Amino acid sequence: MPRASSIARAKVDKRAGKAPSTQAGHFVRDEIEAVRKGKHGVRSAKQAIAIGLSEARRAGIDVPPKKGAGPATSKSAGKDAGKDAGKAAPRRASSESKAKRSRVATEVLKQEGTAGVSHRALSAQAKRAAGSRTAADRSASAKKAAKTKGAAGRSEAARKAARTRAARG
Numbered sequence: 001m002p003r004a005s006s007i008a009r010a011k012v013d014k015r016a017g018k019a020p021s022t023q024a025g026h027f028v029r030d031e032i033e034a035v036r037k038g039k040h041g042v043r044s045a046k047q048a049i050a051i052g053l054s055e056a057r058r059a060g061i062d063v064p065p066k067k068g069a070g071p072a073t074s075k076s077a078g079k080d081a082g083k084d085a086g087k088a089a090p091r092r093a094s095s096e097s098k099a100k101r102s103r104v105a106t107e108v109l110k111q112e113g114t115a116g117v118s119h120r121a122l123s124a125q126a127k128r129a130a131g132s133r134t135a136a137d138r139s140a141s142a143k144k145a146a147k148t149k150g151a152a153g154r155s156e157a158a159r160k161a162a163r164t165r166a167a168r169g
Helices: 004-015 022-037 047-057 071-080 096-111 119-132 137-169
Strands: none
Touching: 004 022, 022 047, 047 119
């Protein structure tokens, strides 16, 4: 269940014209925090990210399924992002199989470790993801980020970059 603060921050990002993936980042961060606190575990950083994106879709954020995703993944993402995403589900008679499936999924996740969301694992995942993108992709996303950041944000980012360069000397 996503936190209300994540939904609020995502709405602010949407109004600012930021990308759906940026809006969904709040949900991914919540998921990583949940694993670190021991709520449940994950096998990999990729799984933690997938759970966060799924929650974002259910909260009504328009995150498309990954390009080249299999039919099962695309179908699941489509269900999460359906026309009623982000709205309260209609009350139905409780289904034993749904409750059982949910409980079993949670129990399985609780058996997994928390190493999948370590700083090292997340860094390795980020590097793998960046490595699969073209230079044009990266450039386009940087240009869009600069556009939606605003003058104050760009100035702060430039100061941070200068501090980082100085520290690495």
